[in-house]
Amino acid sequence: MSSPGQSVPTDPSPESMADLLSQSDSWRPLRRGEVVEGLVMRVYPDGLLVSVGGKSEGFVPLREMRTLADKPVKVGDTILATVLRPEGEEGPALLSVDRAHGEKGWRLLENALAEGRKISARCIGYNRGGLLVDVEGVQGFIPLSQVAPVPRPPQGEGDLAQRVGATLHLKVLEVERKRGRAILSERAVWHEEREAQKERLLQELREGEVRRGRVSSLSPFGAFVDLGGADGLIHLSELSWTRVERPEEVLQVGQEVEVYVLKVDREHRRISLSLRRLLPQPWETAVHRYQVGQLVQATITRLTEFGAFARLEGGIEGLIHISELAERPLTDPRQAVREGETVTVKILRIEPERRRISLSLRQAQAELAL
Secondary structure (H helix, E strand, C coil), X not given: CCCCCCCCCCCCCHHHHHHHHHXXXXXXXXXXXXXXXXXXXXEECCEXXXXXXXXXXXXXXXXXXXXXXXXXXXXXXXXXXXXXXXXXXXXXXXXXXXXXXXXHHHHHHHHHHHHCCEEEEEEEEEEXXXXXXXXXXXXXXXXXXXCCCCCCCCCCXXXXXXXXXXXXXXXXXXXXXXXXXXXXXXXXXXXXXXXXXXXXXXXXXXXCCEEEEEEEEEECCEEEEECCCCEEEEEHHHCCCCCXXXXXXXXXXXXXXXXXXXXXXXXXXXXXXXXXXXXXXXHHHHHHHCCCCCEEEEEEEEEECCEEEEEECCCCEEEEEHHHCCCCCCCCHHHXXXXXXXXXXXXXXEECCCCEEEEEHHHHHHHHHC
């Protein structure tokens, strides 16, 4: 058969032609509007000749295969097409790949849901509820709750707009063809990949290693750092050698840091990290920087019934006993100082082996008054 465009076809050999025909369905009459699967028998510049079962053939004109513009077709390929005109006296059946494009998408979605496998789709838009994607001609929806939290969870339409045009890897959550409904999840794929990365990282990590990561979140008890596949926790006590009330005092979300691997609990899949282990220990240099009788600046950090704790430069914390806060007897340290106040104190005693330093506000004020 010659093409409507009188072009030279790309013909398979008689043997391969017989093989292709043998793979097609047994003959049955085609119906207008029916979606059929066929084998490409010949490729013309102006269309495709397709076997659609038995000895039936159909022709797909170029104008009905625009969706294949970026997908070169060759003899032996399988395509889906909608019957525009059944085979008859006018010639072979007239088919449209473009009009069957959505059918391919629905089949892809239904198979992916049944098999639990992931698919790829291009993001074509967004609304306040989530992202819109194109799955082989079918519009799918990713609810905001199912958008992957990387590089960070979307917080508004500005973040969602940045995803438009990107190719996303998705799991199918729900398909209702009659309602034209396809719900997908990017988060499910992200979670699976994250778990696989975490398992590899747990096997690779060694206690005592120094790793580079990014602060992923902060909590009242510490900071979580993404090490490239798994989050490790820097407990509040491991953020600094000095007392830290809140992790925000030391770190910010998104900040890159080097951390020391304290412990890898493979059984419970937990990673403990430290920031302070990579910092100089203040007491290692305290005996060289401070001397008994020296007057220094200090910041009041805590008040107790027996006195006030004050932090010196370099992070060392010392105690001002309540008897050393003022010349007059006090019943409450708040009668002399308040938290956050900077004062001048005198060093009374240094005990590096016990990591203690005793201070006096009363004696410092007396010396300054001379």
